[in-house]
Each structure stands twice: as C-alpha cells, then as structure tokens.
Amino acid sequence: MTQEKQIRPAPIEYRPIGIIHSPYTTISDMPIQPAGADAIRGTVELFSEYAAGISDLDGFSHIILLYHFHRAGPGTLTVIPFLDTVGRGVFATRAPTRPNAIGLSTLRLVSVEGPLITVEGIDILDGTPLLDLKPYIPEFDAVASTKHGWIDTVRKHARSRRSDSRFS
C-alpha cells in the first residue's frame, strides 16, 4: 500500500503588534475564559507603528483578540481541560498547550485612546503578545450552535472555575 506523501507548508512567522496588560500575573487562579472574568478590565497597548490601524475601531462594542500563549507549556494532542476530568483532543478544547499556541478572546470594548485600548472581561495573562485584533460582527461570529460535546455536561462551571498550573 502506498502512503500518499503530505506536503508540509513552510512555517509562518508573525510579529507581535502589541502587548496585553491585565491584573493576572500568574497562570494559576485566572478566570478560564472571558465568561468568568466579568468586569475585570485590561488594556491592549498597540505598538506605535500600528496605531493608525485602529481608526474606526471605537464604533464597535466587542472585539476579538488573537494572541500568543507565551507562558504555555509544549503543545500536546490530548489535554485534561479545566472543566473536565478526562483527556480530550486538544482541538476540542480551548487549552493553551496547542500545537500552535494561539489564544482567542472576545471582549467588550470600553474605550480607545490613542494606541491604548481598554477592554472588559479579560481572561489573559499580563504581558501576553498580541497578534491581531478584529471587530466582532454578529453575522460572522455569532452562530446558532446547538451541540457543544463534552462541554455540555460541565459548562455550568465555566463562570466560577479558576485555572491552575496544569498548562504551564
């Protein structure tokens, strides 16, 4: 039996466009998602050379941050999520120890002042490198999802559960 050879595209390099500041300085004891962070505020400091890119952003009530989990341990394929007690495929979780450690948080936009963006509901470690930010557009980002796999049995804990050091 011949095995088809899969071509691997070249690695892709991104340069952080800013730094995320938050009250969370240790990996343990953070909210595990924005839902648990409620009114906690943080700021996104966009590097000066990108500041022109946030014109018109202040008209949106919510934004999506994409960032690098800079303190996560090595990527693994199976993880025990904060909300669960058994191993799950990492791509069926939001765990930071992913092959490409990209984080995604949708947060309420409080204000934009020059290159400083204040957000509410932050669940991100202080000092995290920002890769991209996008406006939240309900037609694109809010879907009528109906099934949430293993999460459906444990989701009631998502607001109160805190992180521990398992992914550091």
Place this chain on the structure above:
Amino acid sequence: MTQEKQIRPAPIEYRPIGIIHSPYTTISDMPIQPAGADAIRGTVELFSEYAAGISDLDGFSHIILLYHFHRAGPGTLTVIPFLDTVGRGVFATRAPTRPNAIGLSTLRLVSVEGPLITVEGIDILDGTPLLDLKPYIPEFDAVASTKHGWIDTVRKHARSRRSDSRFS
C-alpha cells in the same frame, strides 16, 4: 520630552497543522464571510501527526478555524473593505491584508472522518494553511454585541457581496 522605548517581543513561528480545501480557487468572486457562503462545503485535512488532537471534536455543531491568508497582499493599516467605499483602520475590518495575516471563520461542523473534517458555510480559499481549530462555545464566543461601527450602515449587503481582487 523623552519617548519611552517600547520593547518588541520576538517574532513567533507557527507550523501549519493542515490544509483547507474549498471550491474557491481564485481570490475574486468568493463570499466575503461565512454568512454569504450558506451551504457551500469544504474540508479541513489535518496532517496525520495532529490527527489525535481532534478526538471529541465531533460533539460540537460549530468550530472556529484560524488560518493564514496565504494569498493576501502586504499588510496595510488602512483598507477599503468590500462592504464600504471609504478607508477604514484595518483592525476595524476583517480584511486579509493585515500586519499578521490571520483569518478567523466560524463554520458549521458536518462530519469528522479520521483526519478529514467537513465544514459548511466556507469562505476560505482552496489550499489555505490551517493554524488552529477550536470548538465554538457560546458562553465564550457569542456575546450580546450592540454596536458595529461602520458595519452597521452597510451590513445588509454582507450576504450578497462577493470579493474582488483588491486584497491580492
């Protein structure tokens, strides 16, 4: 007046974990977002070494794909979006010509068969390198957004508008 020197974090390198296949082989004439793609199907081919990471994914009705806009032109800070006629800050748009060309699409999950994931509503160019995939979890990803800036005046066209070559 002294100007505080901003430290720039090191560039971050990611390796594509798979390839996205779709009916769209040219940048022009694509739906500009999943909302315009309706029932168009595509497949995500996860590279074999990552296949174990999609255990438990089939329990979710929607997934989030993060990918590299591999055919986008150079990143710019001001763009004229498909839906508009005036320049907007790129971070207030979903245009592909971003400083870090990361794309984000939330799609309906049709099936998972081995390393092949079939999705519906695809708005992604054939051959696009996949960086990450995450389950869509409404507590984290669906927010009650209320303001959508410049989009609010033009959003009625998002379902029907097609792309052109402005970002290639």
